Every structure is written in C-alpha cells, then in structure tokens.
Amino acid sequence: LVVSRRGKDSASSVFALILETRGTHQSNCVFDALMNAYLDSGFVSDAFQCFRLIRKHNFRIPFHVCGCLLDKMLKLNSPAVAWEYFLEILDAGFPPKVYAFNVLMHKMCKEGKIEQAQMVFDEIGKRGLRPSVVSFNTLINGYCKSGNLEEGFRLKRDMEESRTWPDVYTFSVLINGLCKECRLDDANLLFDEMCERGLVPNFVTFTTLIDGQCKNGRIDLAMEIYQKMLGRGIKPDVITYNTLINGLCKVGDLKEARKLVDEMNMTGVKPDTITYTTLIDGCCKEGDLHSALEIRQGMIIQGIELDNVAFTALISGLCREGRNLDAEKMLRKMLDSGMKPDDATYTMVIDGFCKKGNVKMGFKLHKEMQSDDYVPSVVTYNALMNGLCKLGQMKNADMLLHAMI
Template identity: 60%
Template sequence: MSSPMASRASASLGAGALSHNNFKSWCSTNFVFYTTWYGPPSPAHQHQEEDPATLSALSEAIKTSFSVAEADPLLALPSPSYSHSHSLLKLLPSLTPHHIIDLINLNPHNLPPFSLLSFLNYLSSSSHPTVRLSPLTYCTMAHSLSSHLMFPHAQSLLNFLVSRKGNNSASSLFHSLLRSRPRSPSSPPRSAFVFEALIVAYTDFGLLPDAIQSFRLSKKHNLPIPFRACRHLLDRMLKTSSPEAASEFHKEILDSGYPPSVYSFNLLMHRFCKVGKTKNAQILFDGMAEWGLAPTAVSFNTLISGYCRAGDLEEALRLKGVMEERGVCPDVFTFTGLISGMCKESRLDDANQLFQEMRDRDLAPSDVTFTALIDGHCKNGRIPFALDIYQQMLRAGLGPDLVTYNTLINGHCRAGDLKSARKLVGEMIVMGLKPDKITYTTLIDGCCREGDIESALKYGQQMVGEGIEFDHVAFTALISGLCREGQIVDAERTLREMLKAGIEPDNATYTMVIDGFCKKGDSRMGMKILKEMQRDGHKPGVVTYNALMNGFCKQGQMKNAGMLLDAMLNVGVVPDDITYNILLEGQRKHGNSINFDKLIRNEKGVVQDYASYTALRGLHSKHLGLSLFCSLVAGAFPGMPNWSAPGMLLARLIGSLAPFLASLDWLVPLVFLGLDYWSNLVARLRDWFTEHEDLFLVYRGPCVTAEDFDRNFG
C-alpha cells in the first residue's frame, strides 16, 4: 500500500505541479538557453543492452498510442489519449527498465518529451505491473525534462520518487542521478537543476536530514552551490528545527560559498530570541561583521526585543546606545520593544520616559506602543494613567483594537470596577468589535472575584451562544468563583463539564474543589476527587494533600488523617510546615494517636513556628502527647543514641516536665533559639547520663505521663 506522501506525489506526477513563474527567474540566472537537444550519458555510464529494433518499434507504438495536443511545456502536461494499440500491448511484456532508459536517452524517432513522460506515467500506473521501473529510469527522465527546460515536471517527477523511497534514501537517489547525468558535446551540462530539485523534494516532504545529505553530496561532487534549495531548506529549518541546527546549517552553507545576507542573520537571531536564547542571538549579531555585514535597525530591534523578553533591560538599553553610536536611528519598533519590556517589569516611570523621548524625536507611537503602556498601568492598578494613555491614543487618530479593549477591561476587572468594564464592552461593540474568548473570560473572572456568580454565569451563556468554546482559563475562573462563594456542588458540576469538554484541569483546579468539599464537612467527597485525580494521571502535591488532611482533622477523623499521611509519604510527597501544624492541631483538639514519628523523622523533626508550639503546649497540658514530645526530641537530635537507655531516659525525663514547661510563657522564645543551641545542651546532658547510666538501670517499662514518671522515680 502506498503512503499518503506517495499518493500525493503520484497525483501531481506529470501535472506540472510547480508553476512556470517559480522557475523562470531561476532559469534565467542559471541557464543560457541553448538548443533543447538532449545528450545521452557518457559511454561509461551506459549499459550494453541496446536493442535498436525494439526501440524503433516501441517509438512507433508510442506515436500511435499517445496523441499529444499543443501545450506550454512549462505550464502543464496535456492529457494523453490512451488508444492502447495492439503493437504497444504486444511489446509491453518484453520491455525492461533498460529499454525505457535507452528510449529516453537515444530517442531514435525524436519523440516529444510530452510523449515520453506520458508513456512513463502509463507504465507507472498499477494497471501494468509487468514493467517495473527503477529509480534510474525516473532519474533519466528527470534529466531529460530538465534539458528541455521542463523544470516543473522534473521537480514533480523527483517529488514522486522521493515519496516512494522515503527516509534515508538520499545517498541512493543522488547516485542514481549521477549515473544518469547526461553530457552534451555542444554545451556544458544542464543537469544542475535536478540535484537542486532533489534537495527541494526532501525539504518539502519534511525529510530534512536527507535534504542536508543531498546538499553535502552535491558539494562533495563539485556541483554548483544550489542557492535556491539552500534558502528553501534554511527557511524550513527555521520553522521546524531547533535554532541550533538551523544556525549550524547556515554556517555550513556560508562556508560553502552561499552569499551571506543580513536577512538570514536576522531570521536566525529572531528564532533564538523567541526561545529565550539571547546569548546565541548575540553571538550571531557579533559575527555579522566577519562576513562583511553591518547590522540594520531590524538587527538591533530583534536583539533588543529578545533582551526585553528575557528581562535584561539594562542590556537592551545599552544596545540602544550602541545603535545610536553606529549611526542607526532607533525607530518606533525600538522604542515599542523597550517600553513593553519596562512595563512587564513594572518600571513604569522608565516606560513613560521612553515614551516622551519617542515623542521628542517626532516618532509617532503605534497602537502596539499605546497598548503596551495601557497594559503596564492596568496591571499595576494605575487605571487613571491607563485611561489617560487611552485618550492620547484616540487623539492621535488611532482606533483601539480588540487587544487594547481587552487590556482595559482586564484592568477594570482587576480593580473591581465591573461597571466601567461593562461600559467598555458596550463601547467596543459600538465600534464594530465583537467580544472574543479573552473578553468573556476576563469578565467571568472579574465577576467571580467580586462574588457576582450570577453575572459570571450569564457571560458564560453569552459566550457559548456566540459559538465560543470555554477554555481552561474560563472553566478555572468559574470554578474558583463558585468555590469562593461556597457553591461547591455547582463547582463540582462545572469540573465535570470541563472534563467532558476534553479540557484537563490542573492540580490547582482539583485542589480548589477538594478544599471546598472539606470546608463543607464532606471530606469523603474530597477523597473521591483525589482518587479520580490520581486515576487520570495527575500527581497531587503537598498543597492538595494538606487541603484534604485539614478536612479530616477538623472533623476529628484522625485515623483517616493518619492513613492519608502514610499514603502521602508512600508516593514521595514530602510534608511541609502546614502539614505538620494541621496534624498537631488535630491531635490537640481530638486527642487520637497518630504515628507522628513518620512525619517527624521523614521531614523537619523540629518545632517550626509559634503555631506548632501553641498546639504542642496545649497537647501537653492535657497529658496526651508525651510520646509525641519524646519523638520530637529524638528526631531533633539525631546524634543521640537511638532509644538507648540514656537516650530514652532523657527523652522521657524531658517529656515528664512538659506540663510544667508548657505552662511557662518564657518557653516561647526558647523554642526559636535554634538547633545548634539545643543540640549543644542535649549533648552535655547526654554525656552526663551516659556517664551515670548505672544509676538508672533500676528503671524498666514505659512511662507515658507525668504521674507515671513520679510513680516510677519517686
């Protein structure tokens, strides 16, 4: 079964898929129009199976079988009339690929190239599998078409051949073209086109490694540098390959004699800047001088824009100075790039200063310049300044576009001024601009922030009515608003609609819904959504687990909280301070035991903040947390023997004093003295206990509370 690539090429074979105009300039540059006489390959390339009688009979049969109407040989191939004469059908079983090659090369009856190409198409069809044409046959025909200046048809033929051979075929096809290359005794070879056409064919089919190999083979065999194909391949690499690969190929063709141009350097610089690799763009910029090129305003603007995107505004300003030193005047694009960069970094005073400098130079700001300033002021809550810039834009005769209106609407929504935002929407509609997805999403988010869920849902309905599909941002904004207002059932239904629409919620969206259910006391539903989240391939983070754990602890479900902690640790999610405080507070309020040793030994092992201390003090004041306190001490000082007799005794001794210590306010600052202080203190105590261990060997068994301690040691 032929591939789609082959089918597409086969359909265009012989149909003149490339226009005459595309090749006219190339022809006038690369060819002198000699006679269209076609010279066969040199004797060294020819096989020794010539059969004059068969060739003559075949030529006559083709004449009678294919009637060719007049047509422009550079525009289209006429439709052949297949009469299928008895003589041709009789000859077909005895033909070999070598007969077809000899027919093209020798052409004893001087058949028109149309007839030969029509015959080749006829043999290529699936209805006559008895004659299997080799790549050498097609390559010979391509040379013949090229020698008759039928370049579009030669290109189509090579496209067909590349589609059949596919990937990693450059070496074999190139050598087939070499073997079939003609040599005219009265003129230099005109076969350079077919080697260039081979590179173009590989490029068009996306087989870029084969295209590059074909170029290198052309260079190796001292063929003319295929300028048109090199430019075509470089343009394709700039769109589809990495900028590093495109830059490497660019250097290779320059070293081979390809004429350097500022345009090519600018394209490469733009590609590097677009992916944030401004240092690579700078290297190209600096290297232009080596090829005798001077950077233009476009070169400077490309690099300045790249530095602004990367947040390196000082370097962008330095380049502006270099630009002026070299006599290249900054233009509107220079200032617009700098102003946009300043606004993104909230350097609005610098942006305004550049805007004024632009005006002083009599440069008219574009709508992009005004919009960048408006956006900067809106995002920093300076709505009056944004509106002033907007009025300046109107006075300059520039009509705001959809981007400008969306920027202003977003600024008003962020400031909580929904009334002004709605007014702008009405003004936009009067101006003939239709709200788009960004407009509606901004309004939905603004309404949800202000708690106006009814208006948010109304805008959602309008959005759908306009045929605009909800995207990830719109769904998330609506879910966030519903959760904020406690309408968690509606939020969960919206989450289902989001999944049904094929839009994957992120972890933050799932977490909002889980937290909403937990706050409503429905931790079971929160757990269900967590499992669904994991089943769909998401990996919940510590924030998601904390939301659910908080729900369990507030409802006194400490056993579930403990199991959730185990699950959390098993999947490699590290608890944070919030996890620690949630569990301590739950233990203090509900007093059920949790294996805190897992939490403490796997994470901090110390009291992290005042909230943790408060929960711990309350817990000990109820005599319910001695084992937890002992674990804290042991986990905090890993140098202490692991529950040896002195270590265990020290932990229990400190634990027995916990009710007394927890009642003293002066203990609060001591908690924050730091690990070094307490490590030093415990080390001294440990040494003393180790030295006097024999004094305490009388102790046996666990000690859980202060009363137990007094009973055993009193």
C-alpha cells in the same frame, strides 16, 4: 534518475561515479544538475555535500543552485548548519545579501542563541555590507527577550551613530523590555522620545505600555495611556481591551471593566473567551457571583465556551456562598467539556461538602480524584478529616490520617 535510485546520503558515491565515468572534462553542468536533483528530492545534506565536493575539485561553483539551497536551509530549523553553509559559499564568492543574514539572526534569536546571532550581525560589516533597520531590530529584539536590555540600548546607539534611524518597532521592543523589568518611568520617557522624533506609536506600542502599568497596579496611568491612544485615532484591539479589563478587575473596579466590554461591542471589537473569563474571575473574587453567572449565561447564548479559569472561578464562587450542589454540577460541566480540573478545584468542592456535614459526598469526590490518577494533597485530606471530626467520627479521622502516612 541516479539520485532517485541511490537515495539519501549518496552524494559522495554518485559524485565519485560521475568523475570516474566522465572525468574532469565538461562536468560543470552535470554537477550543477546533480546538486539540483538532490535539492529537488529534498536531500538538503546531499546537496550541501555536492557543493563541498564541487569546491574541493575546483569546478565552477553553481551560485544559482547555491542560492536555492540557502533558501531551503533558511526555511529549516537548523540555523547553525545554514550559517556554516552560508559562510562557505560566501568564501567561495557567493554575493552576500543582508536579507540572508537577517533571517539567520531571527532564527538564532528565536532559539535563544543570542551570541551566535551577534556573530552573524558582526559578519554583515565584515562582508562589506551595511546592517539594515531590520538587522538592528532583530538583534535588539533578541537581546530584550533574553533580558539583556543594556545590549539592546547599545545597539540602538550604534544604529544612530551609523545613521540608521530607529523605527516604531525598535522603540516598541525596547519599551516592552523596560516594562517587563518594571522600569515604567523609563518606558514612558522612551515613549516620549519616540513621539518627539515624529514616529507614530501603533497599537502594539500603546498596548505594551498599558500592560506594563496594569501589571504594576497603576491602572489610572494605564487608562491615561488608553485615552492618549484614542486621541491619536488608534483603534484598540481585543488584546488592548483585555489588558485593561484584567487590570481593572485586579483592583476591583468591575463597573469600569464592564463599561469597556460595552465599548468593545459598540466599536465592533468582539469580546473573546479571555474577556469574559477575566470578568467572571473578577466578579467571583469580589463576591458578585450573580453577575458572574449572568456573564456565563451570555457566553452560552453567544456560543463562547468557558475555559479552565472561568470554570474554576465559578466553582470557587459557588463554594464560597455554600452552594455546594451547584459547585459540583459546575465541576461535572467542566469535566463534560473535556477539561481537567486541578487538585485545588476538586478540594474546594470537597471542602464545601465537608463543611456542610456531607462527608459522604466529599469522599465520593475524593475517590473520583484517585480513579482519575490525581494524587490528593494534604489540603484535600485535611478537608476530609475536619469534616469527620465535626461529625465526631474520630475513629474514621484517625484511619484516614494513617492512610495518608
């Protein structure tokens, strides 16, 4: 009742009031209840303040409530405050648990505070505990995400020396780090080491390796890894397929990419927007607009919406084939879908009309751009000026040039 009346930031005054009215006798359970009341009301900082006051006045520490407060703090996005509190309750005699250290490390790594995460890790040993596989993995993942692979591998060695054996997650994280740094041969060696140790790679491990090979244009090796994956009886998911399809489209192998889409449908993996968008983009870049429009039609039938990339690819393909009216219609559909074409997309359509001598339509789209708060680039103005010059409208071109300046 006192807590609800006094509200937030009242811990000090309420604590003083209790001391004044009850003295120091038989107050332990009262302060336990007070700390709990603040916690139940969601006043975490007041509960923390209560703990400090209890400790300062040498009352019995309510470790059960302290544990509840720690759990609450770990769920909040303030790992630095939670760490400060955790150290204080540990110093007061709270029994340490590896789980709490792991959660704090995870939150700190998520915020990119890798040095603080390392401090938390080091504290595990200082408190007489042994870091678990999760402890090592959390910090290894943090180092790899921050681009410090050397520290990640150092921790792997420390892990092995302490006879805490790396698991599939450990290897997958390090393989991912190597792939991001384009150290694909090292990633393959680490993968082999993982298999030699009797660990079974999961679809995440395989997909990471496949993605690394695809991003570096080594699609043949990516397909080899994919076959190994199938050989081990590991079912690819939509991300694995999309990664391969993207890699194949980038090297212009649309036939193999479409085969994989058929395989997806046969194995019960439903293609998503990314799958179809990747194919549409690939077809347009290879000049196969007919196939791209067919894929779009299939998406409409399945109720799959086009995204920005798909619309932009189709508009680009239509412009390339001189189908300016169709490109403009596609631009309208894109706008009707609630998407915002970028400056380059508008410019493509404007340029298409200007090249065909329809400068009037080009200026109409230019005006639309400006009314929608776009700032047309030099490329947009160049397209319009070229169109005017082709029509011999040099005076208008000169006026446009001055308007640009």
